[in-house]
Amino acid sequence: MAHHDWLGLKKELPPRRRLLLTVLSFVIPIAIWSVVSYVPWIWHPLIHITNPGEVDYFSEGLDIPKADFTKELGKAKAAGQQLPEGYAVNPVYLPAPHKVAAAFYTAFKTPPRLPNEPWLHESLGHSIRTIVLGFLISSLIGVPLGILCGTYRFFARLQEPFIEFFRYLPAPAFGALCVAVLGIEDAPKVAIIVIGTFFQQVLIIANSVRKTDPALIEAAQTLGASRWKLVSRVIIPASITDIYTDMRILLGWAWTYLIVAEVIGTMSGITLFINQQARYRNFDNVYAAIAMIGIIGVSTDMFLSWLGGNLFPWKRNTRSSVKKLSLFNQGPRKRLSGGLQSGTTPGN
Amino acid sequence: MHSSELHLPDYREQSPAVADRFRRIEARPVILDVRNLRKSYEANGINHTVFDNVSLSIHRREFICVVGSSGCGKSTLARIVAGLDESTGGEVLLDGTPVTGPGPDRGMVFQGYTLFPWLTVKRNVMFGLKMGGQSDSIAEAEARQWLDMVGLSKFEDSYPHELSGGMKQRVAIARALANKPRILLMDEPFAALDAQTRGQMQNYLLQIWRKVDVTVLFITHDLEEAAFLADRILVMGANPGRVMEFIENPVPRPRHDDQFLSPEFLALKKRLEEHIHPSSAGNHDHIPMIKMTDAGDDVE
Ligand SMILES: Nc1ncnc2c1ncn2[C@@H]1O[C@H](COP(=O)(O)OP(=O)(O)O)[C@@H](O)[C@H]1O
Ligand SMILES: [Mg+2]
Numbered sequence: 001m002a003h004h005d006w007l008g009l010k011k012e013l014p015p016r017r018r019l020l021l022t023v024l025s026f027v028i029p030i031a032i033w034s035v036v037s038y039v040p041w042i043w044h045p046l047i048h049i050t051n052p053g054e055v056d057y058f059s060e061g062l063d064i065p066k067a068d069f070t071k072e073l074g075k076a077k078a079a080g081q082q083l084p085e086g087y088a089v090n091p092v093y094l095p096a097p098h099k100v101a102a103a104f105y106t107a108f109k110t111p112p113r114l115p116n117e118p119w120l121h122e123s124l125g126h127s128i129r130t131i132v133l134g135f136l137i138s139s140l141i142g143v144p145l146g147i148l149c150g151t152y153r154f155f156a157r158l159q160e161p162f163i164e165f166f167r168y169l170p171a172p173a174f175g176a177l178c179v180a181v182l183g184i185e186d187a188p189k190v191a192i193i194v195i196g197t198f199f200q201q202v203l204i205i206a207n208s209v210r211k212t213d214p215a216l217i218e219a220a221q222t223l224g225a226s227r228w229k230l231v232s233r234v235i236i237p238a239s240i241t242d243i244y245t246d247m248r249i250l251l252g253w254a255w256t257y258l259i260v261a262e263v264i265g266t267m268s269g270i271t272l273f274i275n276q277q278a279r280y281r282n283f284d285n286v287y288a289a290i291a292m293i294g295i296i297g298v299s300t301d302m303f304l305s306w307l308g309g310n311l312f313p314w315k316r317n318t319r320s321s322v323k324k325l326s327l328f329n330q331g332p333r334k335r336l337s338g339g340l341q342s343g344t345t346p347g348n
Numbered sequence: 349m350h351s352s353e354l355h356l357p358d359y360r361e362q363s364p365a366v367a368d369r370f371r372r373i374e375a376r377p378v379i380l381d382v383r384n385l386r387k388s389y390e391a392n393g394i395n396h397t398v399f400d401n402v403s404l405s406i407h408r409r410e411f412i413c414v415v416g417s418s419g420c421g422k423s424t425l426a427r428i429v430a431g432l433d434e435s436t437g438g439e440v441l442l443d444g445t446p447v448t449g450p451g452p453d454r455g456m457v458f459q460g461y462t463l464f465p466w467l468t469v470k471r472n473v474m475f476g477l478k479m480g481g482q483s484d485s486i487a488e489a490e491a492r493q494w495l496d497m498v499g500l501s502k503f504e505d506s507y508p509h510e511l512s513g514g515m516k517q518r519v520a521i522a523r524a525l526a527n528k529p530r531i532l533l534m535d536e537p538f539a540a541l542d543a544q545t546r547g548q549m550q551n552y553l554l555q556i557w558r559k560v561d562v563t564v565l566f567i568t569h570d571l572e573e574a575a576f577l578a579d580r581i582l583v584m585g586a587n588p589g590r591v592m593e594f595i596e597n598p599v600p601r602p603r604h605d606d607q608f609l610s611p612e613f614l615a616l617k618k619r620l621e622e623h624i625h626p627s628s629a630g631n632h633d634h635i636p637m638i639k640m641t642d643a644g645d646d647v648e
Contacts, residue, residue, distance in 0.1 A: 215460055219456070219464075222430055222450050222524070223524075224476055233479075237467075238464070238465075240466070312466070313507065314509065
């Protein structure tokens, strides 16, 4: 029965299975990470020295490759010296899950080493400001232009070939130019996000607008809709949910441009924080900060998805029981069977 | 053989009452006049004719059906009348004025469901009224009346995706009628519905038509549907598309389901079938018998 079929082609899974698989998608990588971190005989290529013994280049707290440790241990044994002691560890760049989990809290409490360096929350705030500003500026021009191109072939022909070309130019390539024109502070960073978002935005939104069902436009025409009303009352509402989804995807892409943008000019925001923590070898903070970008991204998207459901009630898939209600109470028709009807195939 | 053959009257035989009906219809003013309409299009440098020389006059409150096999240009005809397509010859006159583009004086109901998914049922019906510059409150009151007429008052705040196919088409009819069009164009509006719902919708449409001052041009490929609904039936032929016959329907009004077995109905249907499938009589002889398993030959 289909009920037992986990691998049905294109079949939606029941909600409980969906939830289970969603949880698993996170649990599996974390489990692998935990095994590598907590099971001492899996990987753990280094020995963390707790007691250097009489090996001269060992010192307490030093991480030594296993092979070197075994060699020195053998030598010390042969010479009858005090033996070095230690336990197997992973490299510092792979902190254990509990350390990274703790860093989600401690990273906020780690004070900057220099007075002019930002705290984590300041870095995050700075990054979010850069993204939001870049995305807003891009959308302010990109959305209307996309709708215009999607609606009128004239504007599509006039704009899209150039935009299509420009979108292949990698945004970071404009970094030096942006710094030369806009200075080294936030402006060039916002500009990179705008360049990275805008061109895709115009094309994607134009495509969504073009997908408007022409039958809806024709229906509106037969109802007396004028040219401008066709755009404002049919084409835009018909594509608004697709545009909204496009914007969610584009916002996700904007985040991927963020790190590139923040190294331009003076490094700033979350990129600066990550770089500094890496330099101080606080890799737990590094992972926590990277994960925070993901968490901010996913939770923003989830919020926008929830908001979309409220903004566009006609897209909610609550098929009510209305379908089963029949307002007709007539008996079955005394009709000759379908075989006696015209045998032509239905035209359109 | 001989005994089983039906003795049908000629399809033109009409009771005096029906003949009188047609006299009265013809005395009414002509709403839509299609004169020598021609549509051709060019593809790969070749000129294709969809149809040529299509003429018909439709009188006020008349119910006209257009039948014909697939591809003979029925939809194209409706679209030209609606102003959504341009003809390549002849003219379409609405109340004596040539049609140049789409307008609210010609309402259209399409086969596909073309309700606006982002508007509630009530807002859908209000759409044309708002386009015509009506205020919200007047449009709303009128929309409520139309929804009442199609029996969907309870669903005024539902969205189209919550409705069944038949209900959607009733909203589409209400939406088109709310504009008070001179003529209602319907292009196979019930073709996508199941047989039972289609039958209900046909009864329903006749009830509405009786109550509302509207002229109907109804496209269908279902011959029974045409015979059940129409005053007159325009039969079109294909390759090239042309008018074969303009038939006066002898079945008396008001129509009801019992008439499906009446002699007039059967005679009319037979006549329509002769047009649409001229050689259907001997067709089965050409179907070869395919043996799959040896189950014996006594299926009949
Ligand atoms: N502008 C056009 N370009 C190409 N083909 C067309 C055009 N207009 C009509 N046709 C063709 O004309 C034929 C008639 O179509 P249609 O009116 O939909 O027939 P029906 O509704 O009777 O099935 C179809 O084969 C269609 O492809
Ligand atoms: Mg058609």
